[in-house]
Amino acid sequence: MKIKDLEIVKRQQLKEKPSEGVPFGTTFTDHMFIMEYEEGRGWHDARITPYSPLTLDPAAMIFHYGQTIFEGLKAYRTEDDRILLFRPEKNFERLNLSGERLSIPPVDEERVLEYLKTLIELEKDWVPSTPGHSLYIRPFIIATEPNLAVSPSKTYRMMILLSPVGPYFPGGLKPVTIHVEQEFTRAVKGGTGMAKTAGNYSSGYQAQAGAKKAGNADVLWLDGIEKRYIEEVGSMNIFFKINGEVVTPALSGSILKGVTRMSIIEVLKSWGIPVTERRIAIDELYDLYEKGHVEEAFGTGTAAVISPVGELNWGDKKMVFNDHNIGELSQKLYDTITGIQTGRRPDEFNWTVEVK
Amino acid sequence: MKIKDLEIVKRQQLKEKPSEGVPFGTTFTDHMFIMEYEEGRGWHDARITPYSPLTLDPAAMIFHYGQTIFEGLKAYRTEDDRILLFRPEKNFERLNLSGERLSIPPVDEERVLEYLKTLIELEKDWVPSTPGHSLYIRPFIIATEPNLAVSPSKTYRMMILLSPVGPYFPGGLKPVTIHVEQEFTRAVKGGTGMAKTAGNYSSGYQAQAGAKKAGNADVLWLDGIEKRYIEEVGSMNIFFKINGEVVTPALSGSILKGVTRMSIIEVLKSWGIPVTERRIAIDELYDLYEKGHVEEAFGTGTAAVISPVGELNWGDKKMVFNDHNIGELSQKLYDTITGIQTGRRPDEFNWTVEVK
Numbered sequence: 001m002k003i004k005d006l007e008i009v010k011r012q013q014l015k016e017k018p019s020e021g022v023p024f025g026t027t028f029t030d031h032m033f034i035m036e037y038e039e040g041r042g043w044h045d046a047r048i049t050p051y052s053p054l055t056l057d058p059a060a061m062i063f064h065y066g067q068t069i070f071e072g073l074k075a076y077r078t079e080d081d082r083i084l085l086f087r088p089e090k091n092f093e094r095l096n097l098s099g100e101r102l103s104i105p106p107v108d109e110e111r112v113l114e115y116l117k118t119l120i121e122l123e124k125d126w127v128p129s130t131p132g133h134s135l136y137i138r139p140f141i142i143a144t145e146p147n148l149a150v151s152p153s154k155t156y157r158m159m160i161l162l163s164p165v166g167p168y169f170p171g172g173l174k175p176v177t178i179h180v181e182q183e184f185t186r187a188v189k190g191g192t193g194m195a196k197t198a199g200n201y202s203s204g205y206q207a208q209a210g211a212k213k214a215g216n217a218d219v220l221w222l223d224g225i226e227k228r229y230i231e232e233v234g235s236m237n238i239f240f241k242i243n244g245e246v247v248t249p250a251l252s253g254s255i256l257k258g259v260t261r262m263s264i265i266e267v268l269k270s271w272g273i274p275v276t277e278r279r280i281a282i283d284e285l286y287d288l289y290e291k292g293h294v295e296e297a298f299g300t301g302t303a304a305v306i307s308p309v310g311e312l313n314w315g316d317k318k319m320v321f322n323d324h325n326i327g328e329l330s331q332k333l334y335d336t337i338t339g340i341q342t343g344r345r346p347d348e349f350n351w352t353v354e355v356k
Numbered sequence: 357m358k359i360k361d362l363e364i365v366k367r368q369q370l371k372e373k374p375s376e377g378v379p380f381g382t383t384f385t386d387h388m389f390i391m392e393y394e395e396g397r398g399w400h401d402a403r404i405t406p407y408s409p410l411t412l413d414p415a416a417m418i419f420h421y422g423q424t425i426f427e428g429l430k431a432y433r434t435e436d437d438r439i440l441l442f443r444p445e446k447n448f449e450r451l452n453l454s455g456e457r458l459s460i461p462p463v464d465e466e467r468v469l470e471y472l473k474t475l476i477e478l479e480k481d482w483v484p485s486t487p488g489h490s491l492y493i494r495p496f497i498i499a500t501e502p503n504l505a506v507s508p509s510k511t512y513r514m515m516i517l518l519s520p521v522g523p524y525f526p527g528g529l530k531p532v533t534i535h536v537e538q539e540f541t542r543a544v545k546g547g548t549g550m551a552k553t554a555g556n557y558s559s560g561y562q563a564q565a566g567a568k569k570a571g572n573a574d575v576l577w578l579d580g581i582e583k584r585y586i587e588e589v590g591s592m593n594i595f596f597k598i599n600g601e602v603v604t605p606a607l608s609g610s611i612l613k614g615v616t617r618m619s620i621i622e623v624l625k626s627w628g629i630p631v632t633e634r635r636i637a638i639d640e641l642y643d644l645y646e647k648g649h650v651e652e653a654f655g656t657g658t659a660a661v662i663s664p665v666g667e668l669n670w671g672d673k674k675m676v677f678n679d680h681n682i683g684e685l686s687q688k689l690y691d692t693i694t695g696i697q698t699g700r701r702p703d704e705f706n707w708t709v710e711v712k
Contacts, residue, residue, distance in 0.1 A: 025504025028415060054416075055409045058515055059384060063410075063498055066422050066554030067561070103561040138504060142419055143558070148381025148494060148519060150591055152561050159414055163504060185546030188580040190539055192559045198422030199555015202499070203548045205423070205459040205508050224544040225581045235506055 003114045008122070011050035017164075020130060024165050024303070029126040029135075033119045033160035035112075037105055037141075043158070048119055051161070057146035061153040066199045067143035069098040072302045073259070074165075075120050075135040075355065077127045078343030083120060083355040085137075086341045088113055090259045095139060097257070098195035103152040104141055112139070113353075116160055120355045123162055131342075132167030136303075168304035173326050173334060175310025178233055179211035180282060181219040182315065186231065186254075188224030193231075193254030201235065208234070216313060222282060223254065230280045236299035236307060237261035240285065241329055243293045250277040260300040260337065266349060267336055273329075282314055289319045296327030305341075306334040359470045364478070367406035373520075376486060380521050380659070385482040385491075389475045389516035391468075393461055393497075399514070404475055407517070413502035417509040422555045425454040426496035428658045429615070430521075431476050431711065433483045433490075434699030439476060439711040441493075442697045444469055446615045451495060453613070454551035459508040460497055468495070469709075472516055476711045479518055487698075488523035492659075524660035529682050529690060531666025534589055535567035536638060537575040538671065542587065542610075544580030549587075549610030557591065564590070572669060578638060579610065586636045592655035592663060593617040596641065597685055599649045606633040616656040616693065622705060623692055629685075638670055645675045652683030661697075662690040 011030045018027045028051050035046040062068050071091040076084050092109040099106055116137065120127070127135045138161045143153030184207035187193020192200055204219070211219045218234035230249050232238060237258040239248045246268050251257055268275040288294050297309035310324040321327070339345030340352060367386045374383045384407050391402040418424050427447040432440050448465040455462055472493065476483070483491045494517045499509030540563035543549025548556055560575070567575045574590035586605050588594060593614040595604045602624050607613055624631040644650050653665035666680040677683070695701030696708060 023503075023505065025415070026502070032414060051414075053411045054414045054419075055411050058388060058407075058410045058517055059381070059494075059519075060410075061558075062554075063418065063424065063496060064426055064494070064554060065557035066424070067558035068419065068422070070420055101562060102558055103565065136504070138415075138420070140419060146382070147379075148492070148517075149379065150557050150560075151564075152558075161414055161504075163415075183546055185544050188541050188544040188547065190541030190580065190583075191544065191547075192555070197555065197558075198418075198420055199548070199553065199559065201421035201506050202417075202423035202458055202508075202553075203555065204506075206457060208507075209459065224546065227546075 003111070003118060005046055006115060006118060007047040009047065009049045017126065020133070021166060025136065025163055027163055029123045029162040029164070031119065031122055032162070033115055035115070035158040037156035037158070039154040043105070043107060046115055048122060056144060059146035059148055061143035061145050061147060064148060065143070065150060066197070067102055067104065067153055068141060068198045069095060069102050069104055070138060070140035070196055070198070071095050073137045074302060074341070075127050075137060076342045077129050080343070082343060083124055083127050084341065084343055084352040085355060087259050087263065087351045088116065088353055090262070091139070094196065094257060094259070098197055099141065101192055101195040102197050104143070104156060107158060117355045119160060119162065124355070126162060126164055128164050134165060136163045136165045138163065168307070173306065173308055173331065175308040175321070175324050175326060176217035177215065177311040177313065178218055178220050178309050179214060179216035180312055180314035181207045181211070181221055182227060183207070185224040186221040189253045191254060194251070194256060196256060220312060223252070228281045228283065230282055230285065231255050233299040233309065236301035236304065238299050239264065239297070240280070240294055241296035241327060242288055243295070244274070246273060246275040246329070247280055248275070248277055249280055252279070258300060260302060260305060263337060263351065264300050264333055267333060286314060286317060286319060294319065294321060296330050297321045298327070298330045305337050306330050359467070359474060361402055362471060362474060363403040365403065365405045373482065376489070376522060378522070381492065381519055383519055385479045385518040385520070387475065387478055388518070389471055391471070391514040393512035393514070395510040399461070399463060402471055404478060412500060415502035415504055417499035417501050417503060420504060421499070421506060422553070423458055423460060423499035423509055424497060424554045425451060425458050425460055426494060426552055426554070427451050429493045430658060430697070431483050431491040431493060432698045433485045436699070438699060439480055439483050440697065440699055440708040441711060443615050443619065443707045444472065444709055446618070447495070450552065450613060450615070454553055455497065457548055457551040458553050460499070460512060463514060473711050475516060475518065480711070482518060482520055484520050490521060492519045492521045494519065524663070529662065529664055529687065531664040531677070531680050531682060532573035533571065533667040533669065534574055534576050534665050535570060535572035536668055536670035537563045537567070537577055538583060539563070541580040542577040545609045547580070547610060550607070550612060552612060576668060579608070584637045584639065586638055586641065587611050589655040589665065592657035592660065594655050595620065595653070596636070596650055597652035597683060598644055599651070600630070602629060602631040602685070603636055604631070604633055605636055608635070614656055616658060616661060619693060619707065620656050620689055623689060642670060642673060642675060650675065650677060652686050653677045654683070654686045661693050662686055
């Protein structure tokens with residue numbers, strides 16, 4: 001696809017690139033992508049501009065009724081200096097799925113991917129070459145109509161921000177301790193849990209603060225109805241290796257359809273390792289754990305790729321997986337996925353998209 | 357309380373006041389209130405400025421993780437030209453309750469009420485004198501730190517906007533038809549349903565669009581767990597008059613603690629009418645309806661005060677209340693509450709606060 005309708009305004013004086021070790025999500029590149037939507041006119045005025053503040057009416061609907069969706073993906077620099085995206089079409093597909101739930105008009109997925117590629121090409125010097133580093137990509141859409149009526153906005157803005165980031169675990173993969181949340185709920189069937197929308201995230205802060213106070217890195221969310229079935233860990237999907245079989249919660253309507261999650265499932269299948277998407281009750285997991293059947297546990301997401309879980313605290317019960325060490329399969333999955341993402345391994349699934 | 361730390365910057369050229377009949381929430385007064393929060397420093401820099409656009413970094417946390425809360429209340433002009441607020445301390449109390457759930461630092465409730473009174477005094481010519489009209493007040497707090505980490509912001513902004521509004525039902529109280537929502541969920545125990553936070557509102561748009569398409573004005577939300585117990589109607593609390601007794605859903609943790617709701621309960625008690633806060637199943641309501649026991653149904657909220665429900669559509673079952681007419685009690689409650697709010701009736705509960 002050739003992009004003809006994209007205006008590009010370049011910054012005169014480029015920023016200094018940050019040194020390594022800046023915290024996640026705090027440094028942004030020189031430029032950003034913007035596009036506007038107006039009812040009756042559709043998406044228009046796509047442009048790349050210098051990274052700059054956003055000016056909105058204080059009555060803009062995003063501030064009052066939370067009509068907004070976002071995505072998160074990364075660009076990686078290969079050893080031979082190419083720039084790769086990892087299944088970006090899946091992110092824009094999910095952006096539109098989220099948009100449907102939040103009554104936000106869909107974007108043209110292919111076109112937006114071309115816009116993103118143009119932006120990254122312009123910012124290619126920002127894609128880090130240090131191993132484990134990458135360029136985090138944050139597309140998002142916000143409702144901009146200045147109106148306090150509780151109804152969908154007639155205008156929207158889409159933006160894409162780019163932020164160079166270091167490794168999630170600077171010292172290498174490290175199993176974390178997780179609190180099984182029994183009081184607070186992340187999402188429920190019929191709600192917005194399957195959508196990547198802002199309100200799903202801040203609603204978890206109170207539980208996360210409680211978990212951290214008690215020495216845990218994050219929370220494991222249970223379903224909102226029975227408070228029994230495992231859903232997600234922090235803002236990642238979760239997997240368990242049980243008796244040689246890999247199990248992950250089925251997409252129930254309240255779980256995010258992770259791109260890393262689906263990739264892990266496909267990789268496991270290609271290796272002939274049995275993988276099942278099903279309901280897993282926390283009491284079933286504990287039972288299996290007590291019998292010595294739970295071999296590994298790990299979260300999956302764009303930020304960490306694989307985040308091994310070393311310990312689960314469920315009320316006064318504790319489960320320790322693989323003696324707080326990284327499981328063999330967790331490590332192999334991490335190496336495989338990051339290998340494909342960074343071009344160190346052959347992309348046999350045809351998942352990467354090169355930015356030229 | 358004397359306010360000493362409030363800076364006031366007045367607009368040079370005042371706006372023209374709108375003619376009557378402008379849509380709700382689209383016209384704003386000349387000035388607005390702003391206050392900033394910074395970790396370690398607390399709330400500071402309270403000021404009244406000309407109403408003007410907000411400038412934020414596109415990475416500001418409000419756009420990504422929905423950490424925000426708001427309130428809604430009104431100022432009324434009395435026939436003898438005084439300006440009254442209705443139980444404003446309850447709104448700022450609830451703002452802090454919402455803030456606790458969303459990990460937003462509390463404001464000094466008394467001080468903020470003084471700021472609001474100062475703002476309204478400055479904008480007193482904007483408080484409409486036409487019966488049924490009022491000045492809608494929208495306090496809100498947004499997370500402003502530019503950071504894509506999923507964690508509470510270190511900086512916040514509080515603002516108060518003022519908007520002159522007409523009557524909710526321009527032709528007088530009118531019973532509406534409501535769809536009982538069985539697919540989508542507004543909130544669940546352990547979630548954010550009891551907090552006035554942005555994400556709770558846009559998450560209802562899809563259900564509301566479906567309901568409207570089928571000829572309903574709004575939806576009645578059932579609990580997220582059993583999809584059986586009545587919670588709220590649209591963004592209002594709900595009441596039923598059953599066999600002479602008034603029943604409203606108990607505050608379960610997923611229902612907003614409405615200021616109009618609590619006022620209705622107190623008025624009913626003062627009249628000696630039995631009023632009960634309890635769980636009400638939709639099937640129980642239908643059963644009572646079939647037996648001819650349900651006399652009236654109405655929603656309550658700041659915008660409409662009382663919104664009579666003429667018809668409930670629950671799957672293929674239909675309940676018609678009071679033959680689509682306004683119930684006697686609904687009308688009496690409406691007249692009483694609006695009478696107190698506008699100074700037409702004696703304020704025997706000491707609910708109004710005069711802006712001088």
